[in-house]
Amino acid sequence: MNISLLLDTCGMFPLRQDRSSWSWRKILLIRPLIRNFIVCHIGDGKLGSAWFDDWPPLGPLNSLISTRDINRAGCNSKSTVSDIIENRMFKWPPDWLSKYPNLQLINAYVFTNEEDIYGWKKDDAVVFGFSVKNAWDSFRPRSAKVPWFSVVWYSQGIPKHSFLLWLVMGERLKMQDKLISWDIRDGSTPLCAFCKQCADSHAHLFFSYSYSANVWRMVQQMMILDIRSNDWHGVVDCVTPLASRNLAHVLVSKLCLAATIYDLWLERNNRIFKKVFRTEKQVFDAIFSNVRLQLMTIQFKSSSNVTRIREIWKLEDV
Structure with missing residues (x-):
């Protein structure tokens, strides 16, 4: 997207595209937001809008001077900056300086x-x-960086795994305990797809119940980083302090955690919606395959830990 198209979108120049199309109507809705970030640097004054561009220190003049006064002064919406400056002086009507005293704060431009x-x-x-x-960075919502940021987001991560892990970190998955609290049910009490004894929850699925705990235990055996906890918050507390370190065994642990979360959530949904069941070993094999394929794409510096990783994940011949 270039600046001329952006200015078209903001209404500074006529759009050559079809304004009746659905996509352009939606794009035009963001004009009030985008306009606040566009400024005009005056050169010869023949392109910048006198009234609508952000070129004076006070901001666009249409926010200061009424449209009625602009029209009464013989100007129109297409006036450029060069139209209102002559011999290094503004061509303001005499009554404007008393009606709009802030105009005296603007120095005339030397073209x-x-x-x-x-x-x-x-x-x-x-x-x-x-x-x-630049546009997205300017107006995207921001909040404080969470301590577990590096557990979820890193360049070597598998995107779909990272996204799901991000949802789990915020406990945003639509687990049955949340649906019950929202009173979204068919009259019966939903039960965990694994144990059939209670409603599932983030803490229950990761990794309190025996099925998920056994899968996690098998995955732990593939990691050099020692994470003994089966409690979800305990696992996060173990990984978070080390997550930002550029170490091979830390990377493997993060990949394993995200892959385990992903495949357990997939297994849970398959059991509920497709009535398809996998054994603990089959889920582990899927996790192993996903992590191994990702490790095959990463170049590691030689070290004793890397040697162990290559042996554990069968990367010797890669």
């Missing part, structure tokens, strides 16, 4: 031979040129 250019506000600075990354 150059260069064209006006548009930039994007980012972190109290202006970036000339446009990128989706």
Whole structure:
């Protein structure tokens, strides 16, 4: 997406695209949001809008001067900055300076031979040129970085595993205990797909019940990092302090944790919705295969831990 298309979207230039299309109607809805981040650097003043562009220190003049006064002064919505400045002086009507005293705070521009250019506000600075990354960073919601961030998000992770683990960290999966609290049920009390004794929950599935605990125990044997806990919060507490360290055995542990979460959740859903059942060993084999395939794509520096990892995960011939 280039800056001219962005300006089209903001209504600064007529759109050549079909305004009646559904996609463009949706894009046009974000104009009020985007407009606040676009600034105009004045060169010759022939491109920048006199009233709608953010070029003066006070912001766009249409937020200061009424449309009625602009029209009465003989101007229109297509006026450029060069139309309202002559001989380094603004061509304000006499009554504007008393009606809008803040206009006296704006210094008239000295035009150059260069064209006006548009930039994007980012972190109290202006970036000339446009990128989706800068736009998203400017107005995306932000919150404090959680301590388990590195447990979930890292470049070598499997995306679908990381996403599901992120949901689990926030306890956002639609477990049966949540559905009961929302009163979403068919009159019967839903039971865990594994034990058939209680409603499932994040803590129950990861890894309190014997089925998931046994799967996790088999996975633990494949990890060099010692995580003895079968309690979900205990597992997270063990991994979190080391998660940001660039060590092979820590990476393997994070991959194993995410893969175990993913396959247990998959098994749970298959049992409920498809009536398909796997043994603990079959779930473990799926976890082993997923992690091994990912490890095959990673280049490790030689070390004693890496040698053990290659032996455990059968990577010697890769």
